[in-house]
């Protein structure tokens with residue numbers, strides 16, 4: 001059954017994001033549930049996308065496992081079905097995680113190997129993305145000479161995140177943390193993109209989120225390398241100079257199929 005909204009009575013909901021609902025377990029743990037909500041231009045649409053939350057969760061689980069050697073993460077290993085009441089298991093099964101409650105680092109950490117989307121617009125206007133000088137004459141959707149880190153400052157709900165330079169990231173979070181999230185983002189993106197290509201998918205770019213634990217350790221959190229946080233392109237349809245079309249998010253069944261196809265190809269599994 002698709003889930004647009006969750007309502008656990010046994011725990012306190014502390015956040016409703018565009019896609020996930022977060023409940024507090026205690027001072028240092030959260031239960032984060034991926035619903036089937038979909039947003040377009042930061043507006044949540046009325047119709048749930050079947051299986052979407054489960055796909056997001058399964059892909060995130062897959063990538064956490066695959067990339068765990070690169071960076072510490074927020075996983076606790078606690079089974080979400082064990083922390084809710086019996087009549088709430090249906091709302092969490094296969095679509096949630098019990099995570100360490102971290103202090104979010106207020107920067108969206110984008111790793112990019114191709115020039116598309118907002119990055120393409122910035123490049124056309126200035127020849128750079130987030131202060132990174134790029135070669136002249138790149139075509140839309142062209143592969144970059146090497147993956148780059150293009151951070152954005154997280155803004156309040158309802159407003160768009162703003163691209164910033166690495167120097168501005170240093171101003172916001174300090175040199176040590178800025179360097180760590182940059183280096184992790186590039187390494188995570190590079191490893192994931194290499195793997196995805198063997199499965200016929202180009203990961204043009206992807207957004208990571210990091211947080212600090214009680215000891216000040218930087219950990220990877222949130223969702224990882226999903227269709228919501230990334231641009232996935234079918235490699236056999238890739239063309240320099242052409243931006244692959246995005247599916248109209250209102251096309252419910254088609255969108256659902258696309259999410260499941262990404263999971264099947266990348267992780268070799270399905271949700272139903």
Ligand SMILES: Nc1ncnc2c1ncn2[C@@H]1O[C@H](COP(=O)(O)OP(=O)(O)OP(=O)(O)O)[C@@H](O)[C@H]1O
Pocket residue numbers: 015016017018019020021022030032074099100101102103104157209211221222223
């Ligand atoms: N381990 C964690 N500790 C604290 N916050 C987390 C953790 N993992 C994820 N989050 C936060 O939980 C929320 C997940 O919900 P969702 O992705 O739906 O939000 P969103 O609409 O993208 O909102 P936001 O603009 O806050 O990112 C995000 O705000 C994300 O930063």
Ligand SMILES: [Mg+2]
Pocket residue numbers: 017
């Ligand atoms: Mg999010």
